[in-house]
Amino acid sequence: MNDQNDGAARARVSIREVAKYAGVSLSSVSRVLNGHPNVTPRLRKQVEAAVNTLGYQVNQVGAGLRRGTTRTVGFLINDIANTLFAEIMLGAEATLSEAGYLVTLISSQNGGDEAAINLFRNRRVDGLLAALADDTCPDTHRLIADSAADCPTVLLDRDMPIACSRVLTDHEQALNEAVDELVGAGHRDIALLTSSNRTRPGRERVRTVRSALARHGLAIRDDCLVAHDSPTALAGEASMRAFLRRPKADMPTAVIVGGGGGQLQVGVLKALRDEGVQIGRGMSVITLDDTPLVELHAPPITAIRRDVVAIGRKGAELLLKAMVDKDTTPRTIVIPVELIQRDSVRKLKPRP
Numbered sequence: 001m002n003d004q005n006d007g008a009a010r011a012r013v014s015i016r017e018v019a020k021y022a023g024v025s026l027s028s029v030s031r032v033l034n035g036h037p038n039v040t041p042r043l044r045k046q047v048e049a050a051v052n053t054l055g056y057q058v059n060q061v062g063a064g065l066r067r068g069t070t071r072t073v074g075f076l077i078n079d080i081a082n083t084l085f086a087e088i089m090l091g092a093e094a095t096l097s098e099a100g101y102l103v104t105l106i107s108s109q110n111g112g113d114e115a116a117i118n119l120f121r122n123r124r125v126d127g128l129l130a131a132l133a134d135d136t137c138p139d140t141h142r143l144i145a146d147s148a149a150d151c152p153t154v155l156l157d158r159d160m161p162i163a164c165s166r167v168l169t170d171h172e173q174a175l176n177e178a179v180d181e182l183v184g185a186g187h188r189d190i191a192l193l194t195s196s197n198r199t200r201p202g203r204e205r206v207r208t209v210r211s212a213l214a215r216h217g218l219a220i221r222d223d224c225l226v227a228h229d230s231p232t233a234l235a236g237e238a239s240m241r242a243f244l245r246r247p248k249a250d251m252p253t254a255v256i257v258g259g260g261g262g263q264l265q266v267g268v269l270k271a272l273r274d275e276g277v278q279i280g281r282g283m284s285v286i287t288l289d290d291t292p293l294v295e296l297h298a299p300p301i302t303a304i305r306r307d308v309v310a311i312g313r314k315g316a317e318l319l320l321k322a323m324v325d326k327d328t329t330p331r332t333i334v335i336p337v338e339l340i341q342r343d344s345v346r347k348l349k350p351r352p
Contacts, residue, residue: 013056022050072102073319074120074151078133078199080107081232084261084289084308085131088156091312092129099320101126108133113140121147127319129312131156134198152322154315159200165318165330167311170337171204171288174304175256177339178286179212181302182254186348187284191224191252193239193268194288195231195259202227205258205288224252231260236267244275244283253348258288258304265289269297284345299343306337 019029024046031039032047050056073096077085093103104125106116113132117140120128128151132140135158144153145162155166182190192209195202206227213220224243228235236257243252257265265287269279277283280299287294290303314333322328 013054015056018047018050018054018056021054022046069126070124071100072104072123072125073316074123074125074128075103075105076113076116076120076128076130076132077105077107078113078131079109079260080105082261082263083291087308088131088312088315091309091314092316093312095313095316096320113137114143117143117147121151125151127151127323128153129156129315129319130154130158132158132199135160135200136198149326152319152326152328154319154322156311156315157200163330165315165322165328165332167315167318167333167335169201169306169311169335171201172208174288174306174337174339175205175208176212177337178256178288178302178304179209179216181286181339181341181345182256182284183213183216183218185254185284185345187254188218189224189252189254190218190220191226191243191255192220193226193228193236193255193257193259193264195227195264196229197227198229202259205256209256223250228259228264231264233260233263233267233270236260236264237271238267240268240271241275244271244277252283254284254286254345256286256288262287262289262291262293265291265294269293280344280346286345290340295342297344301344302342303340304337305340306335311335 015029016026019026028043029047032044075089075092096103108116111133113134130153141160141162153164155164157169194205197203197206209220226239257268272279272283279285285301287301287303290305294301294303318331
């Protein structure tokens with residue numbers, strides 16, 4: 001028998017065969033495998049020897065279903081191309097795997113949240129971490145609320161009017177610092193490129209830029225505010241090219257860009273390069289995603305930094321508590337931000 005067939009045969013060994021080989025009852029084997037405290041060292045040794053010899057493998061799914069749990073957690077994201085979610089996943093998976101949970105990922109591809117949630121429900125996941133494509137949809141609200149008893153949910157930088165825990169980024173702090181930096185350097189015509197208002201980050205960025213500029217007696221022009229339903233590099237490039245093709249008097253002197261896990265900023269940087277506009281001289285730029293690209297760019301770009309891995313880790317910690325105690329009071333954790341000042345903001349001369 002070759003190794004592959006031998007492995008398949010060993011995987012089919014039943015608990016009954018283990019009991020027969022060890023010369024003990026089925027219940028004795030079950031107690032040993034489930035870590036029951038009332039097991040003698042001799043019995044444990046007999047059963048473990050039989051398990052090792054026969055190559056018995058515990059059916060984790062079946063065992064979980066008998067206990068009313070599958071030891072799996074769903075992770076719903078809106079765009080698998082968004083590298084931000086890879087870092088969030090690192091934090092979540094490390095915490096959950098340590099607790100004995102397997103994480104299953106589904107991307108709704110900027111839509112289809114309900115279908116993804118229903119798929120997770122059919123797979124009987126024990127909990128859900130959700131970065132939805134649309135956190136404004138009433139049908140999604142009802143679906144998550146109806147699932148709460150069997151499948152607690154923690155929202156990741158999303159917000160909705162239901163009772164569940166959430167981990168949020170302090171976008172208000174981030175944008176206030178960005179606007180203050182630009183206005184302090186003399187900028188008055190500031191553009192914002194961000195993600196859709198169907199998610200909390202997009203809404204918070206637009207709201208905060210408006211209010212931050214108002215503090216300085218300024219306002220953002222409607223034609224300088226673009227919220228992208230699909231915050232891709234191509235979208236960022238197209239928006240930036242549109243700005244640069246305006247008459248100089250109508251062109252913004254600075255742009256704040258964030259969305260798509262850095263994808264929008266990639267497009268912005270490409271458009272500026274192709275049009276021969278030097279960052280920090282011809283156009284001031286602040287990004288809301290501090291990626292290696294903006295740090296290594298020449299010149300380095302001022303950016304908002306946050307602990308993205310902590311979003312996943314904190315979300316997993318909240319979910320573990322909710323899965324253990326379904327009556328746990330929902331909590332909100334806010335991840336702070338930091339403005340990293342570099343060389344991408346030009347100081348303008350005061351207007352006469």
